[in-house]
Amino acid sequence: MNGVVDGEEDNPFLESSVNFVSTQMQGRLEELHSESLVQDAQMAKLSQLERFRSFNTSLTSGADTKPKLRKKTAVLKPNKKKSISITNLMKEKYSKEAHSQESKDKLTQFTICSFYSGKKGKVSEIIKRIEREEGNGDGRIKPSEGNPKSDLQESVDIELDDNDKLTYSKREWNLILKKIKVKFPNLSSKTKRSLQNASRQINRQMSTLRSGTDTEEGGMWSQQAGTPTPEELDIEDIRWLYNLSDEQVRLLGTTGGGVHRSSFSEESGIFEDGPFVTTLSQVMEPLSEKKLSAPREDNIAEETDEDHESEDEYTEAEEGEEEDQEEIPNSSPEFSPIKIRSVDSSPKLEVQESVYQKEPISSHQRESLFSWNTLSLPLQETQEKQVEMVNTSSSSPSKHVREPEEIFSSSVTHTPQKIKKVLEPLVVEEIVSSPVRPAEVFKTPVKKTKLPIISNPDSSPTKSVGQADIDQSSAQLHQEQIDSPIVPQQQTSLSSSSVYSTALANFARTDTSLAIPKKRYHTSIVEISGEIELIEDIPENSDNVKIRKIGTRIEPPIDSEDEIADSEEESKPNTSISIIEISREIINNEDLQKGNTSIMQVPSSPRNQFGAILDSDFLKSDEHEVKEAREGRTEAEAEAVKEEIDTFSKMTATQLKESFIKLGLKPVKGKAKMVQVLNELSQHVDLSQKEVDGEDFQKNINNKINDRIQGNGYWYEKVLSFEPIILSDLQNWLEVDEGISLDTDILERYCDIMGITTKVKPLKPLEGRGNVKRRRRKVD
Amino acid sequence: MSIPDEPNVSIHTTPNLYTVYILQSIPKPRSIYIGSSPDPIRRLRQHNGELKAGAYRTSRDNFRPWKQLCIIHGFPSKIAALQFEHALQHPYQTRHISVDKRVSTSKTNGISVHHKLGNVRLLISSTFFRKFDLKVCMLDPHARDIWVQNKFVINIENDWTFSDSILDYLRSYSLKKKNEIGIFEKTKERILQCPIDCALCEVPINYLEEQPDCSIGSKAELDSLLDGKKLPLIAMLSCQCQLLAHLTCWGNRSGVTSDSIIPKAIECPACSYSTNWIALVRNATKLREYMLKDIVK
Numbered sequence A: 001m002n003g004v005v006d007g008e009e010d011n012p013f014l015e016s017s018v019n020f021v022s023t024q025m026q027g028r029l030e031e032l033h034s035e036s037l038v039q040d041a042q043m044a045k046l047s048q049l050e051r052f053r054s055f056n057t058s059l060t061s062g063a064d065t066k067p068k069l070r071k072k073t074a075v076l077k078p079n080k081k082k083s084i085s086i087t088n089l090m091k092e093k094y095s096k097e098a099h100s101q102e103s104k105d106k107l108t109q110f111t112i113c114s115f116y117s118g119k120k121g122k123v124s125e126i127i128k129r130i131e132r133e134e135g136n137g138d139g140r141i142k143p144s145e146g147n148p149k150s151d152l153q154e155s156v157d158i159e160l161d162d163n164d165k166l167t168y169s170k171r172e173w174n175l176i177l178k179k180i181k182v183k184f185p186n187l188s189s190k191t192k193r194s195l196q197n198a199s200r201q202i203n204r205q206m207s208t209l210r211s212g213t214d215t216e217e218g219g220m221w222s223q224q225a226g227t228p229t230p231e232e233l234d235i236e237d238i239r240w241l242y243n244l245s246d247e248q249v250r251l252l253g254t255t256g257g258g259v260h261r262s263s264f265s266e267e268s269g270i271f272e273d274g275p276f277v278t279t280l281s282q283v284m285e286p287l288s289e290k291k292l293s294a295p296r297e298d299n300i301a302e303e304t305d306e307d308h309e310s311e312d313e314y315t316e317a318e319e320g321e322e323e324d325q326e327e328i329p330n331s332s333p334e335f336s337p338i339k340i341r342s343v344d345s346s347p348k349l350e351v352q353e354s355v356y357q358k359e360p361i362s363s364h365q366r367e368s369l370f371s372w373n374t375l376s377l378p379l380q381e382t383q384e385k386q387v388e389m390v391n392t393s394s395s396s397p398s399k400h401v402r403e404p405e406e407i408f409s410s411s412v413t414h415t416p417q418k419i420k421k422v423l424e425p426l427v428v429e430e431i432v433s434s435p436v437r438p439a440e441v442f443k444t445p446v447k448k449t450k451l452p453i454i455s456n457p458d459s460s461p462t463k464s465v466g467q468a469d470i471d472q473s474s475a476q477l478h479q480e481q482i483d484s485p486i487v488p489q490q491q492t493s494l495s496s497s498s499v500y501s502t503a504l505a506n507f508a509r510t511d512t513s514l515a516i517p518k519k520r521y522h523t524s525i526v527e528i529s530g531e532i533e534l535i536e537d538i539p540e541n542s543d544n545v546k547i548r549k550i551g552t553r554i555e556p557p558i559d560s561e562d563e564i565a566d567s568e569e570e571s572k573p574n575t576s577i578s579i580i581e582i583s584r585e586i587i588n589n590e591d592l593q594k595g596n597t598s599i600m601q602v603p604s605s606p607r608n609q610f611g612a613i614l615d616s617d618f619l620k621s622d623e624h625e626v627k628e629a630r631e632g633r634t635e636a637e638a639e640a641v642k643e644e645i646d647t648f649s650k651m652t653a654t655q656l657k658e659s660f661i662k663l664g665l666k667p668v669k670g671k672a673k674m675v676q677v678l679n680e681l682s683q684h685v686d687l688s689q690k691e692v693d694g695e696d697f698q699k700n701i702n703n704k705i706n707d708r709i710q711g712n713g714y715w716y717e718k719v720l721s722f723e724p725i726i727l728s729d730l731q732n733w734l735e736v737d738e739g740i741s742l743d744t745d746i747l748e749r750y751c752d753i754m755g756i757t758t759k760v761k762p763l764k765p766l767e768g769r770g771n772v773k774r775r776r777r778k779v780d
Numbered sequence B: 001m002s003i004p005d006e007p008n009v010s011i012h013t014t015p016n017l018y019t020v021y022i023l024q025s026i027p028k029p030r031s032i033y034i035g036s037s038p039d040p041i042r043r044l045r046q047h048n049g050e051l052k053a054g055a056y057r058t059s060r061d062n063f064r065p066w067k068q069l070c071i072i073h074g075f076p077s078k079i080a081a082l083q084f085e086h087a088l089q090h091p092y093q094t095r096h097i098s099v100d101k102r103v104s105t106s107k108t109n110g111i112s113v114h115h116k117l118g119n120v121r122l123l124i125s126s127t128f129f130r131k132f133d134l135k136v137c138m139l140d141p142h143a144r145d146i147w148v149q150n151k152f153v154i155n156i157e158n159d160w161t162f163s164d165s166i167l168d169y170l171r172s173y174s175l176k177k178k179n180e181i182g183i184f185e186k187t188k189e190r191i192l193q194c195p196i197d198c199a200l201c202e203v204p205i206n207y208l209e210e211q212p213d214c215s216i217g218s219k220a221e222l223d224s225l226l227d228g229k230k231l232p233l234i235a236m237l238s239c240q241c242q243l244l245a246h247l248t249c250w251g252n253r254s255g256v257t258s259d260s261i262i263p264k265a266i267e268c269p270a271c272s273y274s275t276n277w278i279a280l281v282r283n284a285t286k287l288r289e290y291m292l293k294d295i296v297k
Helices: A023-052 A086-098 A101-134 A151-161 A170-183 A189-213 A220-225 A235-242 A246-255 A280-293 A295-299 A303-317 A322-335 A348-358 A363-367 A377-392 A403-407 A424-433 A467-486 A503-515 A607-614 A616-620 A622-630 A635-650 A653-662 A671-684 A694-711 A713-720 A727-736 A744-754 B040-048 B078-089 B113-124 B141-149 B166-176 B178-193 B219-225 B247-254 B277-292
Strands: A520-529 A545-554 A576-586 B019-025 B032-037 B066-073 B135-138 B160-162 B234-236 B244-246 B265-267 B274-276
Touching: A023 A086, A023 A170, A023 A189, A170 A189, A170 A235, A189 A235, A235 A246, A653 A671, A694 A713, A694 A744, A713 B247, A727 A744, B019 B040, B019 B078, B019 B113, B032 B040, B032 B078, B032 B113, B040 B066, B040 B166, B066 B113, B066 B141, B078 B113, B113 B141, B135 B141, B141 B160, B166 B178, B178 B234, B178 B277, B234 B247, B234 B277, B244 B247, B247 B265, B247 B277, B265 B277, B274 B277
Parallel strands: B135 B160
Antiparallel strands: A520 A576, A545 A576, B019 B032, B019 B066, B066 B135, B234 B244, B265 B274
């Protein structure tokens, strides 16, 4: 059984540290070991404690007290414990009993040594270093020692000198801790960790001792079940030692106890080496109870009461919404237990409530222990965040809602934060019935569809402890989002109603609710020659088309050389042009670009006519459009084309991209270019049909090009004989001679489908040496 | 095909055989090489160092000797074969394999023989290459097994064969084309004899007269010469009827659909014997080259 523990090579008698998975065995071992010895040690130390009464507790000035980073990697590594088999342990234990008391004592002693002396040695090293940093020597109290040592050092070292009897009592250790804190208010985390470790060990020992002495307590299990009590360390000290935040300290305070330093951790051997642990339940349950009395409870909303009310409301309001009704039973039971008074609505805390209330922590959850030291992430963050929310709730509630922030109007304060069921039935009705305000509708020709962002439930700001929390917070978040598009229009109705919901319900709801309030309008401006007066009340047809006259314009007379006035023109010398805006509501999947126009196939015509179309300036000027219209085309065609062109230019980039993809094309960069390409395409291919998709479009194009090629001997031969064709040449030819201007992508696709091999222009040979590397050249 | 000094001017012909092949190093089976050549047997010898002018990547002694796993042939032009080779070497980024079908997704993954053969399958059935009705011949039993296994379940309509020896395979392949060569000779004779009328459009074809006197130095000149009117491509059917007509006339006869402009085969109007289009083209282009090779420098 003898083995060497970390850093204790010089002491051959040390027992190897034993750690059992079976806690009972562990406990018994500990009992055996510590029983008498600790008591002895305690007595011995009492006298020495007198020394510290007069210790000067004034703070030393703050030089940087952080000890240098030590090269040694093992700070206060808890001793690596080898587990031994149970048979061996039993042998050991029972053979021990056979031994004399002395040897037993010795064994016990050494065991404890192994717990503490090593650590003590290291602690003393730490302290030495700290001392060195500080460069202080408070003088030595023990005259027998030749070396100058600080009080602290002394107090630490004393035990080592004494017959290898060791261990501090808890009280002693706490005192030491206090002193350290006083002297070195800012310790490095390493140091603190080591101190924490030592504290833990000591506590463990104390508890076993206690359990040994006080049989009424019933041993470890009863130990852990009980609430912890602070052992002479103030809250402040604890706070310092464990680097607790304010919130954690507060929580500590409300538990009415100090750090839960029971030997609970021994229960599951896993946490032996880990930081201090405590169960959620033990922290939280008392916490939740305490909350009732804590001042924070004020913030707990009357929501719950309201919720109950609103639940009734809701059930009344809804009609035939079967789904929703199912949700209520799921969520309400959890809420009922919370009966809390005051009103101040910081509803986000409600979520916090739900964390604690809604999730009864079952036994299996004990495994999910959180380190108290760092108050592991979820819990800590939750608390912190919730604290945040509490603090700032009054000021800007929307601040903490990430995504839908921009959609919120400033007037929305408290409503979004409530946990409510989605209000679709209520809200939707209102939206549908409310008249569309024309001002909004006709505002922008560029349609921007504000699609409310549906956030992932994972991105909810509060990290949840349990599933319920996720549900709640996501429900919350979703509710907010759902509210947002609606809120600007109908706010008051929402404020009072709040309903329960579950995440599932939300998702279902989200889709439907979001779809409805969204209204998109496809607006196009048409110029029609002639004066047109609109009758005021145009009955709405099924498409919800709204027509409105914007203005008129007088067309300047044509005097350009290139243009030949239509014969029809001459009959109307003073032509005025009316500008009309036509808006049509778009229902979801309608393809915008197919709009309200239909184009007739324009027969191929000399380039000049289309030259303007390719001109990028074309799209900017209306006059140009009109002029183009007059050249050899009927007015109807012109309008149709204009409309189509206008349609394209009115579409947003996103919609253009969509239409590109729909046609199976790769979208180009830049809205202008996209419009241009679409315009060109529309000249040759009928894009007006709603069913035109990529395939048809491609077929259309293919046919067109095939016709052209078949008509031309040179190209036809080339194609038929599988000759690799330079793509740019083909493109040029099509454009120049045939009047079809197509993008390279489209042509490439065509060639792929047809099995036409394409190549790039071959480079000119470089002059000079034959070995000269041919320069790379970008594809034409 | 004439190989001029200036790369610009060259008369296109459809090659008799242009092969893309996959090699595997025998000592290091993980090393695979992809290349193309009109003569794969000779090329293999070059790779293995028996002949000069191997490739850098196959030149290391540790990796030699190399063995051929498979060859793919049936390309209508050299450039088409090179494009196939490139696509096979870069399967993770070629446009011929759509992203959702990819077997190899990056430079470093998907480099096993399974993947390579999978890529062959994908390319053969891709939009572009399936027009050519490519033929695959496995030359290694192990590779054949992998091909048959079809690990990535990519089904193709093309035929494939297995042969132990590439020599045998190519010989048998050329035997099949013997007929084609005969046709070519006959066509040559008939053209050179006297003006002959196109069987379909009745326009007299007069190769001899149309030949320009001066030599052709640039592509532009060549283009102007070959504008489809003066020296059209002529093709003769392989059936007994031996009908001779312009290539374009044959194309017009078969019609054009939205899916293809190049026909797959031509049925003889008289005897309904079907001649493969690529065979027609081979002969036609060969003939043209033959006529012009003295002129084009």
